[in-house]
Amino acid sequence: MYNTARRRGVRGAGLASVLALALTLTACGGSSDDSGGSDSGSADDVKAALEKGGDLTVWTWDSTIPKVAKDFEAAHPKVKVKVVNAGTSKDEYTALQNAISAGKGVPDVAQIEYFALGQFSLAKSVADLAPYGADKLADSYSPGPWNAVTSDDAVYGLPVDSGPMALYYNKKVFDKYKIAVPTTWDAYVTAAEKLHKADPKVYITADTGEAGFATSLMWQAGGRPYKVDGTDVSIDFGDAGSTTFAKTWQKLLDGKLLAPVTSWTDEWFKGLGDGTIATLATGAWMPTNLQTGAPAAAGDWRVAPLPQWKAGEKSSAESGGSSLAVPAAGKNKALAYAFTEYVAAGAGVKSRVKDGAYPATTADMTSKEFLDTKFDYFGGQEINKVFAQSASEVASDWSYLPFQVYANSIFNDTVGKAYVSGTTLSEGLAAWQKQSRAYGSEQGFTVK
């Protein structure tokens, strides 16, 4: 759901950033500077802050959160929560970064995706939530998302949703051409060839180069191109996992087996609806987008486990997902934490799951009611079972760069060349690596 919004945001990037800037300006003074609160941070502070009450400004583009904010206000009448959509993904980070450097208009709580959290935690722009009691929540979350918000003993945000990956496929198309649903990526390439041969209008999937997608597949393949230790960073797409991904995907590129349609465009949804885009390997947050974006295909789609790099393996990865973080410059961090916990681990989770969010909390992910939900759009399949399985198989130790937002922004300048010219994926990755490294050194990191 939020991802649709994200791409729409990107579509009007120029305009959106102006709006984001305007928001930064108007948000000045929006922060709760009148309500007290101490910086020491402890579970008792949180209790005291809730009793005392106050105002909170929350930046989020997640459409399920405004309702939870209302519930929170009802449960704590002295607290007033102002939910602001300060732009989606990159636009919000720009506004947030500007507010933090200006020291004015910083929200009390902000939504930050896992891949971008490092940029803020590194600069200590977001508060460590462990003293407030966040460290005790470790067991409530599935390991992927929890790993993404923690660094050593510090907890820089609470996961609000997650995106364990799965393979969405159009069963009608696969049945029509009598092709088996691929369980390995090699079989996926074969299926792509067969499909495209059977009907030149049909493609196995659409891809015009997306950093998040590529890195997630490397993650699944066992690649760990990014290694981060404080300000020591290493970037290397030469490891086995990354190379495996590049080799396999190159076959799809060489065979012109990928529809040249960019995700989140109207064309893309059209293709998902009319069967010309047959599969989609992406996060568990996709179902609502399919239901609203490709209603014509109701009943055609199913969800299968992500194809494996080696037959018989069980490995998965996350795609997307975000956390709520408490900016260090916030005036009432104890209260902000109380709200964050309510949304991310407390009563807010149930309400959000009901509205279509995919949770990061193990209890909700494994509750019988959640797992047994049947989806008409997916022909009555209990798709959450597939996602829960995937979540439990997410490979560990993945990390994003502390400047992943920038790195992703130049993905299409470098790796994207492989999609439109004779450049190969591995050459593209090498260029991406080079430019990312250069940026890292420029920004003062020790790059290896």
Place this chain on the structure above:
Amino acid sequence: MTALSPPSTAGHPAPPRGPRRRRALIGWGFIGPFMAVFALVFLAPICYSIYLSLFRTQLVGGTSFVGFDNYQRALEDPNFWSALGRVTLFLAVQVPVMLGIALLVALAIDSGRLYGRNFFRIAIFLPYAVPAVVAALMWGFMYGTRFGLVGNINDAFGVSLPDPLSSGLVLASIGNIVTWEFVGYNMLIFYAALRVIPHSLYEAAEIDGAGQLRVITAIKLPAIRGALVIATIFSIIGSFQLFNEPSILKNLAPNTITTDFTPNFYTYSLAFSGQQHNYAATVAIIMGIFTMIIAYAVQLRGMRKEA
């Protein structure tokens, strides 16, 4: 000030000291509000950009004064130069084409031999009324090879037109959008200039037995040289500032339009994706100076011929 002083001194050869000083102050009073706004919205941002360009802020290490390092880096930055080269190529091809068409249309409408003159004038001007962002979106849809106009033509006639958004054609496609948008605007500038040429000149030409072509080259074109120079300067500035079209089309062609496609787009990416506000300010200032030099050179050349 200079505009005010001649009439005030004309009637009084030796005015007393007091009133003159008061008059001078009155002048400042008139110009004051403008100067205040000018300083606030024009000079202040430029000064701030220059100030910004002398520093460097790092994610690790914070802000430090670096003098002219950023300028040196920009002048050695291949991304910057390729962006500048791209808009220069755009300028060299698109501006003459656009101004040529605009001039042709203006002359045709002015000739008085065109049936439905007012209709053509409005119809050609109309695209200028479409906001640039909307125009880029609209053309983006038409350029689509699957569901767009290009796709429809391919399906209907069984041909396969080249993808207008492929690496080789994307700059030409953007040029097409810009031309479509601004031919009407430039045509109107030329047409307005043509309308103020005194009719007696045409009558004299007719008596001398001059044909239409001779009238155009000997009377019309020299008379609207000022308008031609102005339109050229506007177009040069517009080309160097190219941003809307690539930024919108990037969503449809993410791999052919890079983040350093034009200098302005590069500045935008540096500032908003890369947090490199200092360097972005530097690139913007260099581009500003560059544009100023080119525009001034064109103006000087235009004026010299006029004299």
